[in-house]
Amino acid sequence: MGPGPINADPRVLRAMSAQLVGQYDPWMTDTMNEVMDLYRQVFVTDNVHTMVVDGTSRAGIEAALVSLLEPGDRVLVPIFGRFGHLLAEICRRAGAEVHTIETEWGRVFTEEALEAAISDVSPKVVAIVHGDTSTTVAQPLEGLGDLCEKHGALLYTDATATLGGNEFRVDEWGIDVATSGLQKCLGGPSGSAPVTFSERAAAVIEGRKSIEEGIRDVGDPVSAHPIRSNYLDMAQIFDYWSERRLNHHTEATTMLFGARECARILLQEGLAESWTRHQLHGRAMLDGTTALGLEPFGELAYKMTNIVGVKIPDGVNADAVRGAMLEDFGIEIGTSFGPLHGKIWRIGTMGYNARTDAVLQTLASLETVLRRAGHRAPAGAGVDAAYEVYGASA
Amino acid sequence: MGPGPINADPRVLRAMSAQLVGQYDPWMTDTMNEVMDLYRQVFVTDNVHTMVVDGTSRAGIEAALVSLLEPGDRVLVPIFGRFGHLLAEICRRAGAEVHTIETEWGRVFTEEALEAAISDVSPKVVAIVHGDTSTTVAQPLEGLGDLCEKHGALLYTDATATLGGNEFRVDEWGIDVATSGLQKCLGGPSGSAPVTFSERAAAVIEGRKSIEEGIRDVGDPVSAHPIRSNYLDMAQIFDYWSERRLNHHTEATTMLFGARECARILLQEGLAESWTRHQLHGRAMLDGTTALGLEPFGELAYKMTNIVGVKIPDGVNADAVRGAMLEDFGIEIGTSFGPLHGKIWRIGTMGYNARTDAVLQTLASLETVLRRAGHRAPAGAGVDAAYEVYGASA
Numbered sequence: 141m142g143p144g145p146i147n148a149d150p151r152v153l154r155a156m157s158a159q160l161v162g163q164y165d166p167w168m169t170d171t172m173n174e175v176m177d178l179y180r181q182v183f184v185t186d187n188v189h190t191m192v193v194d195g196t197s198r199a200g201i202e203a204a205l206v207s208l209l210e211p212g213d214r215v216l217v218p219i220f221g222r223f224g225h226l227l228a229e230i231c232r233r234a235g236a237e238v239h240t241i242e243t244e245w246g247r248v249f250t251e252e253a254l255e256a257a258i259s260d261v262s263p264k265v266v267a268i269v270h271g272d273t274s275t276t277v278a279q280p281l282e283g284l285g286d287l288c289e290k291h292g293a294l295l296y297t298d299a300t301a302t303l304g305g306n307e308f309r310v311d312e313w314g315i316d317v318a319t320s321g322l323q324k325c326l327g328g329p330s331g332s333a334p335v336t337f338s339e340r341a342a343a344v345i346e347g348r349k350s351i352e353e354g355i356r357d358v359g360d361p362v363s364a365h366p367i368r369s370n371y372l373d374m375a376q377i378f379d380y381w382s383e384r385r386l387n388h389h390t391e392a393t394t395m396l397f398g399a400r401e402c403a404r405i406l407l408q409e410g411l412a413e414s415w416t417r418h419q420l421h422g423r424a425m426l427d428g429t430t431a432l433g434l435e436p437f438g439e440l441a442y443k444m445t446n447i448v449g450v451k452i453p454d455g456v457n458a459d460a461v462r463g464a465m466l467e468d469f470g471i472e473i474g475t476s477f478g479p480l481h482g483k484i485w486r487i488g489t490m491g492y493n494a495r496t497d498a499v500l501q502t503l504a505s506l507e508t509v510l511r512r513a514g515h516r517a518p519a520g521a522g523v524d525a526a527y528e529v530y531g532a533s534a
Numbered sequence: 535m536g537p538g539p540i541n542a543d544p545r546v547l548r549a550m551s552a553q554l555v556g557q558y559d560p561w562m563t564d565t566m567n568e569v570m571d572l573y574r575q576v577f578v579t580d581n582v583h584t585m586v587v588d589g590t591s592r593a594g595i596e597a598a599l600v601s602l603l604e605p606g607d608r609v610l611v612p613i614f615g616r617f618g619h620l621l622a623e624i625c626r627r628a629g630a631e632v633h634t635i636e637t638e639w640g641r642v643f644t645e646e647a648l649e650a651a652i653s654d655v656s657p658k659v660v661a662i663v664h665g666d667t668s669t670t671v672a673q674p675l676e677g678l679g680d681l682c683e684k685h686g687a688l689l690y691t692d693a694t695a696t697l698g699g700n701e702f703r704v705d706e707w708g709i710d711v712a713t714s715g716l717q718k719c720l721g722g723p724s725g726s727a728p729v730t731f732s733e734r735a736a737a738v739i740e741g742r743k744s745i746e747e748g749i750r751d752v753g754d755p756v757s758a759h760p761i762r763s764n765y766l767d768m769a770q771i772f773d774y775w776s777e778r779r780l781n782h783h784t785e786a787t788t789m790l791f792g793a794r795e796c797a798r799i800l801l802q803e804g805l806a807e808s809w810t811r812h813q814l815h816g817r818a819m820l821d822g823t824t825a826l827g828l829e830p831f832g833e834l835a836y837k838m839t840n841i842v843g844v845k846i847p848d849g850v851n852a853d854a855v856r857g858a859m860l861e862d863f864g865i866e867i868g869t870s871f872g873p874l875h876g877k878i879w880r881i882g883t884m885g886y887n888a889r890t891d892a893v894l895q896t897l898a899s900l901e902t903v904l905r906r907a908g909h910r911a912p913a914g915a916g917v918d919a920a921y922e923v924y925g926a927s928a
Contacts, residue, residue: 142556156551157548160540160541165860197784199588229746330783354620366626368629369763389589389724390538393539
């Protein structure tokens, strides 16, 4: 019940035990096409360039940014948590000219602040996290796509922590590039990064294409300034996933099967239904922890559905509480990074773990552990508050 | 029965259906330590810095090279196939000054040719493929480590296609850095790249360390010229796998379980026993295809144990033969790249597929398909020749 990775859906794990198939077997290439189609639905987009990158969500982030940004390109990164810093770091290593604005952790940016910065910097790319798990809040993205377009910028969004459990609409919100991972609301393991690129973003990347040595044909493009990474070169990855089936990496078949099953389960439930389910269980956990006398962290109006941050009460040994939860009750909860390390706990309700029994067990266990750590709350208050949420929704 | 990926060992797939565990759970960190220890045995090394990179074998190659090479560093890449070109490509994108020597595909370099080039270029790194699956031959590496040390160079080797099925000894052969993948002789899926670094190589990388924004502590190193990739930054990956457990990517748990099982199965059999098994079945496939009237490709003295290359006979429709093998017999065989595309077939006998029944079924099926394609061989000749090899070894 931490901020992710979380328990995988058993159906995903079962799908990942299927035997491998050769990477150019027609069944395999059909499966790759099916994965593209499934993730178009998950991202709510018609983008042709929708696929998975073979690596963790961080590989998807870097693949997007290193493929979009040439050395010297200006990028604006609004930072409201640990993962905004990560975007800035990745852009710097790509050689970009990085401009940042920051807000206090737990808050988000106003549209005015974002527009002022975009207007000031005139970036090629605005790179922003959707929900930053380190702070448990999500930046509203509606309207930002229009702002970026108005100022000639591409909008990149990291949806690792939100996709599948929070409303997220690539086309409607004018997002040019979004990347994610399986290990949060999608209920799978880390190691495969769904990504999507608008035609505008894909054109920028295609313009930098350089087919690698060893398989380059006469007439294939060779750039004097190719994308700096070969493994994370989206131009070549586009070709690998296209009808050309350009040889690049060897697709991570087992992770592909996992990514496919995550999307199938999500779409079988329904996107809107999953968003509602995450909201319900997130609300139950929020009300439950509040009833246990734990003060919520961050601007609740912008709280992610799938994670709750609570301030660690004075006088309680934070590590001992997390230790007892894990060792005695088999339940993992997290702390956070940087200014919030040791200051808040983070409790997730996402993917397969956005379930009534998981929420009630966590609250009952937490009450017990807190009581033994010297923090008192009315007996059963957490569970009762959660039941109230479930009753109200029934 | 292609050049890889191949069928995974069912035990590996079963291990990959295990439920996830949080990334800082003591059981998980113990498991990571266990994986380090297992791959030390697989690489035959005492290197502390032995772990897996979360991506395909190509991610391991790029992680090693981009972490070792700074822009402007000289690197020597001896090329004898498609994957040598890939190493050169990755080094170029890392900004290195790339020097290459080439030999005809199907041949290897003499020690004299290598020493002359090393002496001429004075590279920081010599980057060479061990077995280049595109040509089915392996470069002898004994002695090359000493040569590199004598000339002050680090030796990097890509052992993706050979590890586990061909003799490979990191410490004894003086290899500084080796990287691999699971999808060849290790009998697992693509998506996790075992890597190992000598103290000398690790020191070069540690010297470039820059802890990323968002988790950087007071006193942590910040380099003006950090490793160009964040995802493939081995300095930070070392810290993630060290007792410090520096937060970096979220370990791809399911792939880790797969990597662990691949190594356990291999070491349970015994490294030397696995090398012998690959040699036996590779020899049976070589003799079998020869008996079917197919001329072997490449210098047989340097043939990899786990793959056979044969010239496609005149007058036979190469694609139709591969198609019938796959569609009618469910057996995949490969062609190759560049100058060998459409000129040779490549048949693998590796990992879980280095088995008597897999070899005999392939030869019997190939005889049938070739006969129907107009290529005649004495009835049963392929199977008989393979039986001869097995009999001789019994």
